[in-house]
Amino acid sequence: MSLPRTEEVSNAETALDRLDAAGALSRMIEVQSAAIESLRHATGDLEAAAQLVAAALSGTGRLVYAAAGSSGLMALADAAELPGTFGIAQERILVRMAGGVPADGAMPGDTEDDTAAAQAVLDGLRAGDVVLVLSASGTTPYPTAIARGAGARGARVVAIACNPGTPLLAAADVAICLATPPEALAGSTRMGAGTAQKAALNLISTRAGILMGHVHDGMMVNLVADNAKLRGRAAGIVARVAGVGGEVAAGALDRARGAVKPACLIAAGATPETARALLDAHGGHLRPALGALKTQQDA
Incomplete structure (x- = not known):
């Protein structure tokens, strides 16, 4: 029986553990690089995902990450940065990791099979949410159950997996398949697949921030x-x-109470009240607000 690509043993002539230090490290670097390259074939789906995320966070929806194991750690790393980087309210970003977020490095493997915990996540979803589910294999029960049930709660689903034709991808509104190569260490998806998943999350969240x-x-x-x-x-x-x-x-930052966008407008000559009104009129986008301020000043 053929194995999923994420479980295949590399067909390299010399196994990883038979290489010298330079050879082993070079092999691992090559696999990581190839994993990153897999994103180039998914840019359309990455953009579609970013559009969904931006629409949810610009409205009343939330961004909910759901995953297990190393995929969950990649999700946590992305989610934890968004409030500070983009000023998104903490309560709008949720992480639902199988077994909970590990506080002491302990991450039992059996939690990824806990579909009852997945049901609890589904019970907490609401219309307008975007659920970003991850699984290198595309078959992990916990995120797959969440992907399958989220639509009934009015949520949209973005799925990231590294094997095509898998249940996780089939349940998604936006399915992102990252065709990563077999791992340098067979089945250790914390490596190439994990790298690709983290990079995909970086792209989605940063592009959403731009939007x-x-x-x-x-x-x-x-x-x-x-x-x-x-x-x-x-x-x-x-x-x-x-x-x-x-x-x-x-x-200007003091007058804007630390908010950068209005501070830019205040420094350019706006009052705090005008700065806020201009940003509100342009959906929080600074460039058109600056343009409108200049037009006012030139009039």
Whole structure:
């Protein structure tokens, strides 16, 4: 019986453990690189996923990540960064990992078969949510059960798997198949498949941030500046966008209560009230708000 690609043993002439240090490390790097390349064939589906995520978070929906094992860890890593990077309210980003998020590094394998826990996740979904389910194999019971039941709750499903024609992908509104190569260590999907899944999540969430207007000229203009480094970054963003000095940027941030987008407009000459009105009028997108401010100033 043929194995799924994620379980295949590499057909390389020399097995990983028979290589010297340089050869073994090079082999693993090659597999990781090939796994990343698999994303190039999925850009259309990645964009469709980002569109769903942006629509949910721009409205009243939530982004719910659901996965088990190493796929769950990739989901957690992506989800944990979104509130700080894009200023998305914490309660709008949920992580539902089989067995719960491991607090001490313990991650029992049997939790991925717990479909009763999957039912509890389904009971918590609501219309307008987007559920992002992951499984390298595409057959893991926990995320597959969630994918199959989410539509009945009015949620949309984005699925990421590394084997085609699998139940997880079949249950999705947007199915993203990442055709990663056999692992350097057969079946260890924390490696190539995990790398590809994390990269896919990076692309989806960052593209969604762009669509929501939280990226301007490659900068995070909706970041939460809750430490010294990020406060400095926020001031630098305001200075660069508005073309002002550091003191003016810092003053604008104070007047905007730390919010970068309105601070950029304030530094460019708007009152706090005008800055907020312009952003509201342009769906939170800074570029058209700046354009409208300039038009007002030139009138």
